[in-house]
Amino acid sequence: MKIVCIGAGSMAEAMINGWIRKRILRPGDIAVMNKSDEDRLDYLEHEYGVRKVDDDLSAISEAKFLLLAVKPKDVGVALASVREFIRKDVVILSVVAGVSIDAIQKAAGDHAVARAMPNTSAHVGKSATGVVWSKAVTKEQQYEVRDLLNSIGSVTVVGEDKLHGVTGVAGSGPAYLYLMAEAMVEAGMEEGLEHMDAMRLVRQTFLGAADMMQHDDFSVLRKKITSPNGTTQAGLNALIENGFKEAVHEGVKSAAARSKELGKEFS
Template sequence: MKIVCVGAGSMAEAMINGWIRKRILRPGDIAVMNKSDEDRLDYLTHEYGVRQVNDEMSMLEEAPFILLAVKPKDVKVALSAVREFIRPDAVILSVVAGVSIDSIQEAAGNIAVARTMPNTSAHVGKSATGVVWSKAVTKEQQYEIRDLLNSIGSVTVVPEDKLHGVTGIAGSGPAYLYLMAEAMVEAGMESGLEHADAMRLVRQTFLGAADMMQHDDFSVLRKRITSPNGTTAAGLNALIENGFKETVHEGVRSAVARSKELGQEYN
């Protein structure tokens, strides 16, 4: 299996790292290209041993999968530069937020497209990824794409109009957790903890909670550790009274709305 990455940003790097770490792809089976940042391409080549697409575009002509990992505003330019070199039986695997299958096919030609929304936890093989197939993606190609995506985390197949929701909770979700972790560290330091100790405690708290969440309903877990009139109840009550849940809802709604706007801006 060979794949060419059109775009070389953080999402592409996270997926490349995950594929190589899990040995689903060899470095020599991955090629990278982007519009202008040669330093970025040199970094990826040096760091991961992947190849760079040369002027002859031979890797594109050989690759059954094309990872489209550019910014929404750059999709048309990126695809116009490569569409004549893409194999007619290839699949474009897009991680571009907001840009529809129809829009990608309009720019790339009538080609199979799988739209995905992973997150940067792909870097450690823990991405939560949503995917939707165009009608042209064969069952065999779906299995191969599932293998690629399962190697960097878990996969949820959704209708295309639900991919905005995946973006809101999974694509952007790690940043919400990082922000909460930052706030918890700051609060720990306010209570007298050293920075390193607060970091260690918060990091392990998130790791332990994530493991527990694999085994039970989230509300059950919350209720189980919340004793009446205890410290956890006091903390939760303060969060709820200060609009914690509504703030989270608004964050997700805003990310979903921005995903939809990106598609409209593209068109």
């Protein structure tokens, strides 16, 4: 077995799905565990063919990687329950918001730790992921972790103090876009569009814009499609006048601040 997932929520599932779809790992290479939800483990076993870790925790000693994907408040209990079974050369790959490398090592032992902040677009291989390494992570292990993360999207290596910003921008970012998409659909319906037509138009607009954003600076793209006194200019003016950019800034800052708070709550 290559990896045991401690925690079986939406992020763990998104990563499992990405690994299997990209054939980075086989279902038999992955085991999952959590503290209470047996139905969730049964679902993951049935849906993806992964193994369950039940009462016999010795299976953890086979793992080369541990994916730590629990809520911040549960990190201490989760790691305490498996600490005696963790092999010395394991890499703990944490996707827990806010909880520092130092705190993880205090709870689990002085193991190699990679902290990553992906997002749930991992489910379709499109996550934007930030990652930071502890000093104990070897170059070879860094390459292996990057392979795991690259299989679910793109990877940006940052300093640990920057990971809160990654959380605010990328970790929580898809939800901001979904909220904007909801608002655009609602506004389109107010202008007479049918719900399904508005959904289709918004979905394709996001897809097209995302593709364009791969090829040019965002401000350049915005200026290219904004004719003076045109419809786009009118729409942008309304967004700016209603505090659109300030609201986005506050959203990112609030998510990053909450990440910092979660770390303090754990420590």
